[in-house]
Amino acid sequence: xxxxxxxxxxxxxxxxxxxxxxxxxxxxxxxxxxxxxxxxxxxxxxxxxxxxxxxxxxxxxxxxxxxxxxxxxxxxxxxxxxxxxxxxxxxxxxxxx
Amino acid sequence: xxxxxxxxxxxxxxxxxxxxxxxxxxxxxxxxxxxxxxxxxxxxxxxxxxxxxxxxxxxxxxxxxxxxxxxxxxxxxxxxxxxxxxxxxxxxxxxxxxxxxxxxxxxxxxxxxxxxxxxxxxxxxxxxxxxxxxxxxxxxxxxxxxxxxxxxxxxxxxxxxxxxxxxxxxxxxxxxxxxxxxxxxxxxxxxxxxxxxxxxxxxxxxxxxxxxxxxxxxxxxxxxxxxxxxxxxxxxxxxxxxxxxxxxxxxxxxxxxxxxxxxxxxxxxxxxxxxxxxxxxxxxxxxxxxxxxxxxxx
Numbered sequence: 539x540x541x542x543x544x545x546x547x548x549x550x551x552x553x554x555x556x557x558x559x560x561x562x563x564x565x566x567x568x569x570x571x572x573x574x575x576x577x578x579x580x581x582x583x584x585x586x587x588x589x590x591x592x593x594x595x596x597x598x599x600x601x602x603x604x605x606x607x608x609x610x611x612x613x614x615x616x617x618x619x620x621x622x623x624x625x626x627x628x629x630x631x632x633x634x635x
Numbered sequence: 636x637x638x639x640x641x642x643x644x645x646x647x648x649x650x651x652x653x654x655x656x657x658x659x660x661x662x663x664x665x666x667x668x669x670x671x672x673x674x675x676x677x678x679x680x681x682x683x684x685x686x687x688x689x690x691x692x693x694x695x696x697x698x699x700x701x702x703x704x705x706x707x708x709x710x711x712x713x714x715x716x717x718x719x720x721x722x723x724x725x726x727x728x729x730x731x732x733x734x735x736x737x738x739x740x741x742x743x744x745x746x747x748x749x750x751x752x753x754x755x756x757x758x759x760x761x762x763x764x765x766x767x768x769x770x771x772x773x774x775x776x777x778x779x780x781x782x783x784x785x786x787x788x789x790x791x792x793x794x795x796x797x798x799x800x801x802x803x804x805x806x807x808x809x810x811x812x813x814x815x816x817x818x819x820x821x822x823x824x825x826x827x828x829x830x831x832x833x834x835x836x837x838x839x840x841x842x843x844x845x846x847x848x849x850x851x852x853x854x855x856x857x858x859x860x861x862x863x864x865x866x867x868x869x870x871x872x873x874x875x876x877x878x879x880x881x882x883x884x885x886x887x888x889x890x891x892x893x894x895x896x897x898x899x900x901x902x903x904x905x906x907x908x909x910x911x912x913x914x915x916x917x918x919x920x921x922x923x924x925x926x927x928x929x930x931x932x933x
Contacts (some may be wrong), residue, residue: 555782556782556783556786557722557779557783558714558717558779559713559714559725560717560720562930562931562932566930570713573706573710574714575786577675578790580786586685594656596656612839
């Protein structure tokens with residue numbers, strides 16, 4: 539079995555992927571992970587996860603083109619340019635305030 | 636090269652990183668796997684010269700430190716072979732190829748460790764040379780390898796500490812002890828200068844082109860000399876190369892051309908201790924076969 543090891547360096551920090559180990563079961567995985575990543579007090583905590591338990595998602599198809607979820611759904615720059623032209627201003631009138 | 640390969644090449648050259656499940660060109664995968672496998676082999680074979688000194692270490696503290704170093708290096712081999720496995724070559728095949736002499740390991744691990752002075756020089760200078768190569772791998776285009784390199788570099792820096800401590804203790808000792816260090820340095824200087832390999836122009840080195848390595852061989856050697864020659868000199872030791880000097884203007888080191896024929900002969904399996912060490916690895920593998928079968932069946 540392949541186990542992926544994630545380690546947290548200090549309390550409050552995100553767990554980061556550190557490497558993987560091969561072990562027959564969880565008990566062995568625990569002791570190998572301790573030896574590889576905890577022997578010198580370098581980790582606050584470890585997550586040891588069977589690779590087969592990890593659900594990886596890496597395709598994000600946006601079939602309905604729901605651009606209202608994204609920054610590019612709001613083309614403010616062009617609209618602002620047009621609005622300024624209509625108002626006859628060129629930039630925010632900070633100096634007049 | 637088709638468009639997909641061209642895109643991949645541009646991606647890695649621009650600093651992009653690749654994960655295990657990503658598509659990669661065959662040439663990239665093959666070169667990467669071969670390189671990482673040799674690194675794994677070197678970690679594994681690298682403990683053998685030091686292992687010989689565990690029983691002969693001068694104090695209990697040194698014995699424990701050396702044992703810990705050996706354990707670290709084997710641990711590195713374990714992590715590295717895992718990366719190789721994910722690239723498609725099972726660990727058992729790596730061991731088969733290592734033992735049969737089909738795959739290679741680093742030149743410095745083909746030499747004998749004559750005295751305790753050699754143990755100090757290995758931990759200090761061989762590990763220093765290695766950490767320079769390994770630090771440059773932190774930026775490797777293959778992300779799983781780059782990630783484990785963080786841990787490996789961190790532990791190697793411990794080994795340099797241990798090596799310096801051994802050397803400083805000897806240098807503060809008797810004339811005989813200082814002599815021991817000088818003799819060890821004389822023996823190791825040649826292999827150390829060969830360690831980073833012969834200079835290859837950056838655009839002709841496929842390892843650099845694919846961004847597997849981020850530093851040329853000659854650059855690594857210059858960095859090693861920059862960092863360590865002053866440290867060697869300050870202890871009153873002599874570097875056994877009369878031509879060695881730093882150019883005042885360019886700050887580049889000049890030195891006698893390393894013996895590239897020796898390097899080639901040694902890494903292709905003709906080093907003074909190659910056969911012995913491979914024999915030992917062969918025996919160790921046979922003797923531990925039952926342990927592996929029990930552990931993996933647990």
